[in-house]
Amino acid sequence: MEYIFDWFRVLYQETGINLPFLYDEYDRNRMVEGFFTTIWLSLVCLFFSAIIGIIGAWLQGSSFKWTRRIVNGYIQIFRNTPPLVQLYFFYFAIGTLLPRVDNDWGGQSPILGSFAWAAISLSFFAGAFNVEIFRSGIEAVPKSTVEAAEALGFSKLQIYRDITLPLAFRVVLPALNNNLVNLVKTTTLAYAIAVPEMLYEANQIWSDNVNVTEMMVFLLFAYFLLVGILVGAMNRWERAMKIPGYGG
Amino acid sequence: MKIKTLVTALAVSALSITSAAADILDTIKERGTLVVGVKADYKPYGFLDTSGAIIGIEPDLAKDVADKLGVAIEYVPVVSSNRMQFLEQGKIDLMIATMTDKPDRRKVVLIPDPNYYSSGTNILALKSLELKEWEDLRGKPVCGIQGAFYNKATSQNYGAEIVAFKGTAEAYAALRGGNCAAFVYDDSAIVAKAADPDWSEYEMPLKTIDDAPWGLAVALGEQNFGDMMGEMIIDWHKTGRILELETKWGVENTPFALAMHDKYK
Numbered sequence: 001m002e003y004i005f006d007w008f009r010v011l012y013q014e015t016g017i018n019l020p021f022l023y024d025e026y027d028r029n030r031m032v033e034g035f036f037t038t039i040w041l042s043l044v045c046l047f048f049s050a051i052i053g054i055i056g057a058w059l060q061g062s063s064f065k066w067t068r069r070i071v072n073g074y075i076q077i078f079r080n081t082p083p084l085v086q087l088y089f090f091y092f093a094i095g096t097l098l099p100r101v102d103n104d105w106g107g108q109s110p111i112l113g114s115f116a117w118a119a120i121s122l123s124f125f126a127g128a129f130n131v132e133i134f135r136s137g138i139e140a141v142p143k144s145t146v147e148a149a150e151a152l153g154f155s156k157l158q159i160y161r162d163i164t165l166p167l168a169f170r171v172v173l174p175a176l177n178n179n180l181v182n183l184v185k186t187t188t189l190a191y192a193i194a195v196p197e198m199l200y201e202a203n204q205i206w207s208d209n210v211n212v213t214e215m216m217v218f219l220l221f222a223y224f225l226l227v228g229i230l231v232g233a234m235n236r237w238e239r240a241m242k243i244p245g246y247g248g
Numbered sequence: 249m250k251i252k253t254l255v256t257a258l259a260v261s262a263l264s265i266t267s268a269a270a271d272i273l274d275t276i277k278e279r280g281t282l283v284v285g286v287k288a289d290y291k292p293y294g295f296l297d298t299s300g301a302i303i304g305i306e307p308d309l310a311k312d313v314a315d316k317l318g319v320a321i322e323y324v325p326v327v328s329s330n331r332m333q334f335l336e337q338g339k340i341d342l343m344i345a346t347m348t349d350k351p352d353r354r355k356v357v358l359i360p361d362p363n364y365y366s367s368g369t370n371i372l373a374l375k376s377l378e379l380k381e382w383e384d385l386r387g388k389p390v391c392g393i394q395g396a397f398y399n400k401a402t403s404q405n406y407g408a409e410i411v412a413f414k415g416t417a418e419a420y421a422a423l424r425g426g427n428c429a430a431f432v433y434d435d436s437a438i439v440a441k442a443a444d445p446d447w448s449e450y451e452m453p454l455k456t457i458d459d460a461p462w463g464l465a466v467a468l469g470e471q472n473f474g475d476m477m478g479e480m481i482i483d484w485h486k487t488g489r490i491l492e493l494e495t496k497w498g499v500e501n502t503p504f505a506l507a508m509h510d511k512y513k
Contacts, residue, residue: 026400026404092418092421092422092425095425095427096421096424096425100426103426105377105387105388105389105429106376106377107374107376107377107426107429108426109389109426109427110425110426110427113427114411114427191394192413192414192418193413193418194391194411194412194413194422200394200412203329203394203395204394204395204399204400204410204412206329207328207329207394207395207396207397207399208397208399208400209352210332210352210353210355210356212333
């Protein structure tokens with residue numbers, strides 16, 4: 001392994017192509033950390049935004065006027081404001097209003113750190129889109145199917161969980177795919193509130209080594225790979241869930 | 249025929265670009281404006297007044313250059329992570345932006361000698377934390393600025409966990425908000441902040457490290473402009489202009505500026 005790393009040092013000396021995150025141990029460690037932070041942040045946000053989407057779409061079908069209004073208000077706020085503004089708002093505005101806790105270095109710090117705020121903010125942001133995406137799927141389920149389920153004595157929750165959602169899911173997957181791909185790319189914004197993800201670490205490395213071009217190329221490929229894996233997995237899932245004769 | 253016209257047009261435009269790039273001093277004089285990259289968030293070296301105009305020690309120095317060339321001046325706010333790129337791309341003609349002079353930076357931009365200023369690294373921290381040594385930062389979150397060279401040193405040598413933000417406003421807000429134990433930055437800026445009544449609970453407790461000279465820069469290859477700037481810097485030191493500006497903007501005369509004045513006097 002060391003041999004390969006040293007080869008990149010030679011590459012720099014010989015050609016000027018500087019990839020310090022391969023040959024310099026310190027830079028390598030922080031790049032690896034950044035890579036896993038990005039993956040972890042993406043997974044957390046993917047999970048919670050999907051949950052928010054499913055629950056939100058269900059609440060939108062509620063018979064209470066105020067439940068529907070609150071869900072719609074949430075969608076309007078989070079869909080109509082830029083995610084970067086939301087991040088700043090949560091971290092600097094809401095974050096400082098929350099109670100503080102004593103930390104282990106003898107001071108007081110806010111209850112939630114930058115990673116937690118990034119996860120919350122991005123999940124809500126993508127979740128707002130997911131609610132609308134799931135709603136489109138639910139509305140695509142024929143009314144007669146729901147009526148048939150009602151006639152069989154299913155409760156409202158059972159119909160949503162066992163009839164509407166599974167059918168809607170198959171309809172919304174392409175649109176959901178799009179939104180989740182966007183979400184993974186939006187995690188780069190978290191560097192604004194100092195979440196040590198890939199863009200943040202790359203920024204540090206190119207500032208220390210003045211190798212902007214190399215880091216930009218690397219970042220592009222890294223995200224291309226990450227999003228490629230997500231898209232591949234989602235496409236497989238889409239094929240596996242296909243019901244013959246239903247949908248496209 | 250058409251292709252031939254196109255080729256000629258391209259060749260002519262390419263020629264005009266190279267001739268324009270031949271000497272930036274001519275371009276500046278032709279344009280009638282000197283475009284200078286300065287900091288806008290670094291009191292008192294470059295910051296915004298209440299009307300939003302950029303003022304400070306470095307904008308004043310830049311104005312001297314424009315006056316010498318007999319052209320108008322335009323300030324472009326830059327930050328640590330984009331200042332050299334702006335110069336490379338030709339967005340600015342000259343950069344006077346609190347940049348520490350380092351060998352690897354000299355490969356990317358032209359830094360004329362001698363250095364015009366100098367500063368070191370220190371931290372701004374709550375007095376109640378009673379920090380004494382750099383080692384006291386081990387394992388603690390420390391705010392920083394994205395792109396500052398001492399981030400790596402502070403985390404590598406003293407084990408601090410750097411939490412770096414885009415600009416100083418965010419870093420100060422995060423320090424106030426308790427997101428970090430200290431803010432690692434240039435001592436020259438911290439001295440001014442610690443003297444601010446709003447920040448009376450904070451202090452600059454450590455010994456300044458990495459005292460390093462600052463370099464202003466022009467694009468690589470602009471030797472004429474670089475030579476001219478070298479002469480200007482010597483002149484600034486000789487006439488005591490730097491000392492005068494320090495006093496004007498409320499900074500105590502720094503040892504570096506005094507020594508340089510003595511040297512060139």
